[in-house]
Amino acid sequence: MKIGMELQPIFKDKTGIGWYTYNIIKEVIKLDKDNEFIGYGFNFAGRNNILPNIKDLNIEYDICKVIPYGLYSRLWDYIPIKYNNFFRNKADIYHFFNFIVPPNIGGIVIVTVYDVVYKRFPETMTKANFNRLEKNLQRSVDRADIIITISENSKKEIIEYLNVAEDKIRIIPIGIEIEKYRKKYSENEMIKVRKKYNIPNEYILYLGTLEPRKNIETIIDSYALYKKNGGNLKLVIAGKKGWMYDSILNRVKQYSLGDEVIFTGYVDEDDKACIYKMSSLFLFPSFYEGFGIPVIEAMAAGTPVITSNTSSLPEAAGDAAIFVNPKDINAIADSMLKIANNDYYKKELIIKGLKQSEKFSWEKSAEKLINIYNEFDKNIGMK
Missing domain, CATH: 3.40.50.2000 (Glycogen Phosphorylase B;)
Structure with missing residues (x-):
């Protein structure tokens, strides 16, 4: 199978979600020799500042240079173009690592949702970040075939606040080096x-x-x-x-x-x-x-x-x-x-x-993620 991995979170810096995305992608590519991987992202005008953050991932990448991600995210409800048509290379599965899934993907969708703090403690978030999640997260989990989260506590809250079926959620704890x-x-x-x-x-x-x-x-x-x-x-x-x-x-x-x-x-x-x-x-x-x-x-x-x-x-x-x-x-x-x-x-x-x-390593996290990808067969459906 060809698996598309969202690189957008690591374009700016490798902290927080960017650090998680970078490390788990790097370890998955090292361990999984059966599937094919391609990275996707939006980088208007081909700015070179993103390259240091992705060049050592050892992943083939396809970067859309015709529209900035920020503009795309504001217009995607009105653009009648499938997400995968922004890129030359198509995938069977698309994995989004930063909560949000655009509409009209053109393949199987996996999204990683780390928590629902914006629901539990909205006063602890900036208004801009709260509004982004309030507008998009429910729609994103509805679009996803599988939701990955990082703890049992987050799983329970995703079920409670976003009305997600339990069998749609998988848990992968974060790793460390x-x-x-x-x-x-x-x-x-x-x-x-x-x-x-x-x-x-x-x-x-x-x-x-x-x-x-x-x-x-x-x-x-x-x-x-x-x-x-x-x-x-x-x-x-x-x-x-x-x-x-x-x-x-x-x-x-x-x-x-x-x-x-x-x-x-x-x-x-x-x-x-x-x-x-x-x-x-x-x-x-x-x-x-x-x-x-x-x-x-x-x-x-x-x-x-x-x-x-x-x-x-x-x-x-x-x-x-x-x-x-x-x-x-x-x-x-x-x-x-x-x-x-x-x-x-x-x-x-x-x-x-x-x-x-010792219970938490990127190798263990990556093995769990590979198992989730392999829940789909080559005809792109659940096994």
Whole structure:
């Protein structure tokens, strides 16, 4: 079979959905020698900035250069042209990796839907992103023959909020590059990363986008209580600025923690594992996650984790983390002190975390995806 894979999510950068798309495509192509793969995307006027993100995927690609994706997505309800007619090479199956499926595809459709946070917590999203999903997601899942999601929790919510039949959904957990997080760093390598991001030798870490859903303000509140109760580690908040960022800075000023809280800004992918590994504990009390990949990354790096008892996070973390109510400042502060002051308990969490992280690799994720593709026979129908 010829399988078309949407490359649009990796044209801008390889973070978030782009990173997932890149890694799972790369691993599928490496493992699957029976099917044929082709990548599709829209790149008006053939801008060359997309090429570095796809050239090492080892995939044949067919890029439409006659219309930008943004314009196509606004007009596709009115354009009487099948999606596959924008490209020279046709596929039997089309897999869309970023929630949205255009109308009139011209083949079997698979879509990956990571979560339905826009339904659960609409206040945590920008208006533009909410409107995009509100307008398109229901229609997209209706158009799809199979929906892939990343956790049991997301599956339940897709059924509940989008009225999807259970037998239409498949689960593929997100993977990580385990060997990357297992790496042992030299002292010189760690010094270089500390200097680059202006971080101390020991610290409490949050790593992720700074946006309301990630509950950063509660992290600041809990950290202030941790300090008041005798904690002495600094707090490193690592990640790019999202929306409503100013309220986070105001919280730091409110507690006069300017010298204790360090904002690194965006962290290069090559530095993430080292930053996890050097931290004393990882704090991730997010309100909602479709999966919670930072929790697994931290565990793989040998860092104890405090995370929320909500959404898919217990599913991802297993028995290898401290779980807290994401609104409970006292519980979060107490958990930080417990890890900092109890070496035996800390070591126990680290051992459990290393074991838990081994359940999630891109190879395992890719094998599951290949099995889903192979649910269709060569005559393009369900077996």
